[in-house]
Amino acid sequence: MDPIKQSSSQLVFTVTRQKAELIAPAKPTPHETKFLSDIDDQDGLRFQIPVINFYRNDSDYSTGGNHDPVKVIKKAIAETLVFYYPFAGRLREGNGRKLMVDCTGEGVMFVEADADVTLEEFGDELQPPFPCLEELLYDVPGSAGVLNCPLLLIQVTRLKCGGFIFALRLNHTMSDAAGLVQFMTAVGEMARGASVPSTLPVWCRELLNSRNPPRVTCTHHEYDEVPDTKGTIIPLDDMVHKSFFFGPSEVSALRRFIPPHLRKSSTFELLTSVLWRCRTISLKPDPEEEVRVLCIVNARSKFNPPLPNGFYGNAFAFPVAVTTAAKLCKNPLGYALELVKKAKSDVTEEYMKSVADLMVMKGRPHFTVVRTYLVSDVTRAGFGEVDFGWGKAVYGGPAKGGVGAIPGVASFYIPFRNKNGENGIVVPVCLPAFAMDIFVRELNGMLKGEDPLGKYTNYAIIKPAL
Structure with missing residues (x-):
């Protein structure tokens, strides 16, 4: 079987976006400075990584009868940020290019959108490259910097069929795939009515810091x-x-x-x-x-x-x-x-x-x-x-x-x-x-x-x- 699949990238549709807004934690959170680890802040992770999830219209969501994914997810993000409050802060750079999170509580960037397309129109095999990706994960001007910018940008786009697309852009210095999925899972749990995430976040970045004095003991050709x-x-x-x-x-x-x-x-x-x-x-x-x-x-x-x-x-x-x-x-x-x-x-x-x-x-x-x-x-x-x-x-x-x-x-x-x-x-x-x-x-x-x-x-x- 030919492994190359034709994507639906010829599909064209219109996305109507509302003005981007910041979602702050639902309750007051600590204002403090938290240092990233010496693994986190390497040059190769100083970029934004895009993730996208597609959902059908088969809601079993009945709490309050709210079937609007935008409202449900916005509220859940605010509640989740109480636990993951560093995500609501901004990165600063100190001596020796050391990165730290200024936990300001400003919030993550959120975009509400609607698209005149159904999930079915994307085809029966959803896979990258996705059509109109830049419309489904809009690069809000001035938001994409590594320093002094939102650490997460989330766009929820409602589809004509009642399904929706959850797209996210993460400053990679903050988390890897496992860490990001942990955060997204927590948002999902809060959206489904939980009051506390099943896995509580742990910072402990110092566990991946350099030794004193630092000493390179292995061969690292990846950094040649x-x-x-x-x-x-x-x-x-x-x-x-x-x-x-x-x-x-x-x-x-x-x-x-x-x-x-x-x-x-x-x-x-x-x-x-x-x-x-x-x-x-x-x-x-x-x-x-x-x-x-x-x-x-x-x-x-x-x-x-x-x-x-x-x-x-x-x-x-x-x-x-x-x-x-x-x-x-x-x-x-x-x-x-x-x-x-x-x-x-x-x-x-x-x-x-x-x-x-x-x-x-x-x-x-x-x-x-x-x-x-x-x-x-x-x-x-x-x-x-x-x-x-x-x-x-x-x-x-x-x-x-x-x-x-x-x-x-x-x-x-x-x-x-x-x-x-x-x-x-x-x-x-x-x-x-x-x-x-x-x-x-x-x-x-x-x-x-x-x-x-x-x-x-x-x-x-x-x-x-x-």
């Missing part, structure tokens, strides 16, 4: 300073967004390329190896240049004792696999797979402390983006489980791929059920147009069982057109 000598950071013009579905048949087709001693590899490891390889072939780097893949690994369980339940800060690392373009493309898939497995296994409590120390010692650098692919698995994050009283989301998760402080580098692995009822993973990929054509051809070849080797024994030296 790599000069972009050949201009190979992906250009931002002429970018193409496509989503690829991997269900049971696609995954088993790709597993045929795994050597016997790696048969127990996870689907994440397999897909990461395949996509990294196909993407590298498509971008045509110089054969001897280093290429890398960064795997986001949740480190919550790596600590002893584990990080407290309710912790909603960033608790992940970017371990990296590094090789040359020629080695990645000429070798069998098992070569890439072993590199990915090794990178994932690098993350320990000591590794996280070492990253925090590196941040303080080196001025909070950005992870390497030159010839880099970043993958983040949100299949277990739980975006789609968030329920505001209208049931679980039809789609819940990242609004698009390629987001980040440097666009075009990242892909998400998102849980997805296709129109045939197959559960799988959808992966949005963002590439220049010329590269996307090659990427599709390579991936389809592997899915059809074609041996990807042979074609690359004379790996051509193609000077990057990037």
Whole structure:
């Protein structure tokens, strides 16, 4: 089966927005300064991350007979911010680029909207890229800065069918996917009548601070300073967004390329190896240049004792696999797979402390983006489980791929059920147009069982057109 799904991105509709407003906590909250951790405030997290959830009109919401999702969710946000009051504050920057939350209680930004479209018109397979995304998650002028701006922007758009879209933009320094889902779940619980979230938020950012004195004890190639000598950071013009579905048949087709001693590899490891390889072939780097893949690994369980339940800060690392373009493309898939497995296994409590120390010692650098692919698995994050009283989301998760402080580098692995009822993973990929054509051809070849080797024994030296 062809994994490339045509999206509904040709769909055009009109969104009517009300004036953006600030939602403050429903009760007075502490006015204080709370420092972010040394993992939170690294350069590579200083951007806004978009999330979108689609809901059907099948409300079982009966408290007060209020069936307007805008009113229900606005009230729930105000109530949730009493517990998550740092989100209602603003970021400030101190000495050494240290970020802190000024808990001002100003509130999060909220946009109420209506769209003249039904959920059905989006098609039977909701996945990125979404049509008119910039209308469903409006970039309110002056709101998108990292410092001195709202930390959350939420837009609720009612649809003609009675369904609605909940779209959110988060300042990534505040939370990772697990932390954001924890907050969204709390809003859902309050919307359904709870007076207290089932998981109370825990700040404790100091648990991920540097040691005194700081000492880098692990190897962190993810933060290498790599000069972009050949201009190979992906250009931002002429970018193409496509989503690829991997269900049971696609995954088993790709597993045929795994050597016997790696048969127990996870689907994440397999897909990461395949996509990294196909993407590298498509971008045509110089054969001897280093290429890398960064795997986001949740480190919550790596600590002893584990990080407290309710912790909603960033608790992940970017371990990296590094090789040359020629080695990645000429070798069998098992070569890439072993590199990915090794990178994932690098993350320990000591590794996280070492990253925090590196941040303080080196001025909070950005992870390497030159010839880099970043993958983040949100299949277990739980975006789609968030329920505001209208049931679980039809789609819940990242609004698009390629987001980040440097666009075009990242892909998400998102849980997805296709129109045939197959559960799988959808992966949005963002590439220049010329590269996307090659990427599709390579991936389809592997899915059809074609041996990807042979074609690359004379790996051509193609000077990057990037």
